[in-house]
Amino acid sequence: MVIMLNKKIKSVLILTASIVIFLSIAAVAKAATGVYFNSTTENIQVGDNFAVDFKISSPDESINVIDGSILYDKDKLEIKDVITSQSLFSLWQKTPTFDNNQGRLSFVGGTTTGFEGAEGQVFKIIFLAKKSGQAKVDFQDVLKVYLNDGQGSKQNPWLKPMTIAISEKSDALPAKDIWPSLVAGDKISPEPFTIILSKDPNIFANKYFISFSAVDKESGIDHYEVSEDGGKYLEATSPYLLKDQNLKNTITVKAVDKAGNERISTINSKANNFSNNWLLVLSIILLAIAVIVIIKYRKKAV
Amino acid sequence: METKIKKILVLTTILALLSLFFVHFTLASDSNGTIDPSHEYAWGDNLGWINFACSNCNVHITDTGLTGYAWSRQYGWINLSPSGGGVTNNCLGQLNGYAWSSALGWLNFSGTSIDFNGKFTGQLGSASSKSGKINFDCSNCNVQTDWRQCSLRSSPPQVRITSISDNSIPSISANIIMTNEGSVGTEYQYEWCVVTSEDNACGGGDDVFYAQAAKFIDPGINKSYVTSLEATVPNEGTYWFKLVAHYGDLRSIASQVFIATANQGGGGGGGGGTGTITPTITPTPTEKPKVEPPVEEPITNVADFNKDGVVDSTDFSILLYFWNKKAPFSNPAVDINKDGVVDFVDFSILLYQWGKHS
Numbered sequence: 316m317v318i319m320l321n322k323k324i325k326s327v328l329i330l331t332a333s334i335v336i337f338l339s340i341a342a343v344a345k346a347a348t349g350v351y352f353n354s355t356t357e358n359i360q361v362g363d364n365f366a367v368d369f370k371i372s373s374p375d376e377s378i379n380v381i382d383g384s385i386l387y388d389k390d391k392l393e394i395k396d397v398i399t400s401q402s403l404f405s406l407w408q409k410t411p412t413f414d415n416n417q418g419r420l421s422f423v424g425g426t427t428t429g430f431e432g433a434e435g436q437v438f439k440i441i442f443l444a445k446k447s448g449q450a451k452v453d454f455q456d457v458l459k460v461y462l463n464d465g466q467g468s469k470q471n472p473w474l475k476p477m478t479i480a481i482s483e484k485s486d487a488l489p490a491k492d493i494w495p496s497l498v499a500g501d502k503i504s505p506e507p508f509t510i511i512l513s514k515d516p517n518i519f520a521n522k523y524f525i526s527f528s529a530v531d532k533e534s535g536i537d538h539y540e541v542s543e544d545g546g547k548y549l550e551a552t553s554p555y556l557l558k559d560q561n562l563k564n565t566i567t568v569k570a571v572d573k574a575g576n577e578r579i580s581t582i583n584s585k586a587n588n589f590s591n592n593w594l595l596v597l598s599i600i601l602l603a604i605a606v607i608v609i610i611k612y613r614k615k616a617v
Numbered sequence: 618m619e620t621k622i623k624k625i626l627v628l629t630t631i632l633a634l635l636s637l638f639f640v641h642f643t644l645a646s647d648s649n650g651t652i653d654p655s656h657e658y659a660w661g662d663n664l665g666w667i668n669f670a671c672s673n674c675n676v677h678i679t680d681t682g683l684t685g686y687a688w689s690r691q692y693g694w695i696n697l698s699p700s701g702g703g704v705t706n707n708c709l710g711q712l713n714g715y716a717w718s719s720a721l722g723w724l725n726f727s728g729t730s731i732d733f734n735g736k737f738t739g740q741l742g743s744a745s746s747k748s749g750k751i752n753f754d755c756s757n758c759n760v761q762t763d764w765r766q767c768s769l770r771s772s773p774p775q776v777r778i779t780s781i782s783d784n785s786i787p788s789i790s791a792n793i794i795m796t797n798e799g800s801v802g803t804e805y806q807y808e809w810c811v812v813t814s815e816d817n818a819c820g821g822g823d824d825v826f827y828a829q830a831a832k833f834i835d836p837g838i839n840k841s842y843v844t845s846l847e848a849t850v851p852n853e854g855t856y857w858f859k860l861v862a863h864y865g866d867l868r869s870i871a872s873q874v875f876i877a878t879a880n881q882g883g884g885g886g887g888g889g890g891t892g893t894i895t896p897t898i899t900p901t902p903t904e905k906p907k908v909e910p911p912v913e914e915p916i917t918n919v920a921d922f923n924k925d926g927v928v929d930s931t932d933f934s935i936l937l938y939f940w941n942k943k944a945p946f947s948n949p950a951v952d953i954n955k956d957g958v959v960d961f962v963d964f965s966i967l968l969y970q971w972g973k974h975s
Contacts, residue, residue: 347799372766380930425934427940429938434732461931465948471776475709475867513954518970526964528961
């Protein structure tokens with residue numbers, strides 16, 4: 316009888332404990348991923364240059380890619396620039412690209428470490444207020460965010476648009492221009508970066524190409540230039556197909572930030588190739604020696 | 618022994634009731650918060666400690682702003698919601714607007730915020746002003762509230778279109794799931810439509826089909842709203858089925874491409890299938906046999922890691938997950954050049970193949 320009672324009490328105890336655990340879990344609400352805009356600039360007038368931050372919040376799940384477009388009122392607003400230097404996304408399949416005739420800004424960015432948290436900076440948009448009135452900044456259907464789970468799981472984040480009030484120009488208030496403080500003040504070159512020389516059957520028909528990516532923490536990278544022969548630099552993007560497939564030249568890549576500061580990185584493709592070939596030859600020689608030694612050892616053993 | 622177990626039982630039940638009370642308490646105050654009396658001080662360079670939870674401060678944080686007073690021993694009361702001003706909150710914890718001190722004048726809260734743990738952050742004022750800088754982030758500063766950002770409490774539901782269950786015209790069906798990821802039950806307005814391009818938003822009079830409805834959804838994955846939505850599509854073709862859920866001026870969108878086909882007696886099945894009809898060709902006996910053109914090798918996109926036929930941001934996400942990790946990989950395809958590491962070379966190949974269909 317006592318054993319029976321104990322069993323009952325144990326069952327009730329387990330049930331109660333389960334309820335406590337369940338309630339504890341239920342109390343921790345999972346927060347949704349969302350994207351929104353933020354601007355601290357007040358009293359915007361026609362002619363002002365001001366910044367709007369594009370942000371992402373993902374407090375409970377790690378995300379690694381964002382892919383979408385922003386639409387803005389092209390009659391009242393014009394994008395002067397987009398600054399990615401403080402972005403949590405470091406790799407851009409499509410760096411933020413805007414078209415002021417369409418009022419559209421598109422981007423595909425990724426982070427190699429994932430992002431989980433609130434108020435993550437995606438990028439900063441510098442707008443020029445062209446005309447007075449209420450100017451809407453919204454998201455194009457459909458903005459995609461992916462979980463950092465190795466499966467490419469797509470999230471459909473909540474989207475919060477923004478309305479900016481632009482008033483007529485008044486002499487009482489000085490004109491705002493965020494641009495100089497963001498860009499002109501940048502005196503620091505992009506950070507050092509490496510150039511990787513490769514060839515692969517899956518890209519450029521197995522021809523030699525280079526990959527590169529630099530970071531500039533102040534104004535952000537504006538563009539890259541490549542010189543294959545020590546001569547004229549030509550604007551280029553990564554991956555870059557080498558013109559000289561015989562690898563006789565030194566290749567130089569110049570990363571230029573929005574303030575015009577430069578960082579140059581160089582790779583001696585000939586040496587690189589020679590190094591690879593030399594390693595191959597060395598490996599074959601070592602292998603041959605090993606085979607000879609084994610054969611001699613076996614002969615001796617016989 | 619039995620008495621001991623009974624005691625434990627009573628104790629556990631009390632704990633359960635307490636946790637119930639705690640859950641209720643948290644939910645009741647996260648939209649109209651107060652200041653935690655054990656975390657109540659900011660620091661002003663010229664003001665010293667500023668108390669946000671003094672006995673008569675009565676500070677409240679709502680989804681639109683702050684009310685009540687902060688207290689400076691040196692300069693007295695700081696009114697957080699004076700007439701003609703007031704500290705505002707944009708529901709995401711970003712503060713703005715002005716508080717008033719009769720000794721210091723207007724204090725601009727622009728640049729301060731409440732983070733997702735309820736902690737005030739940032740600083741206001743400037744070194745040159747009479748108040749000097751007022752800081753929420755100094756080493757001993759800590760002002761905390763139980764108010765929580767709207768997005769953490771209630772937000773548009775997570776929306777998903779799990780499949781196009783019937784793609785035969787004229788009656789299309791899609792299976793959908795809406796999950797309330799907040800902490801309180803919410804009635805959501807939602808709309809669904811069929812459009813001819815991914816860029817075309819629901820509404821605006823140019824949809825092939827449009828409908829809207831509302832649904833109250835309790836929070837939690839196990840309370841998700843799972844249903845099938847119908848749409849009328851008169852003609853065959855490629856379309857996008859879209860689902861949009863609204864919460865205030867926020868919205869969540871899911872989209873699924875599908876090919877509408879004539880009713881052949883078969884089901885739809887996930888938006889796949891082309892529905893094309895292959896005409897039967899009868900060869901003419903007098904024709905000379907034609908020389909078959911060389912068969913082109915099918916394009917193999919090695920960067921299509923999820924094998925959905927296109928290299929896109931899904932593959933980009935999969936690649937980044939394995940970034941700088943070394944073999945073996947749970948998805949061996951990510952190491953495209955098979956050098957044992959996922960890096961810029963693999964990224965370059967992905968960029969090269971971006972948008973290509975296999």
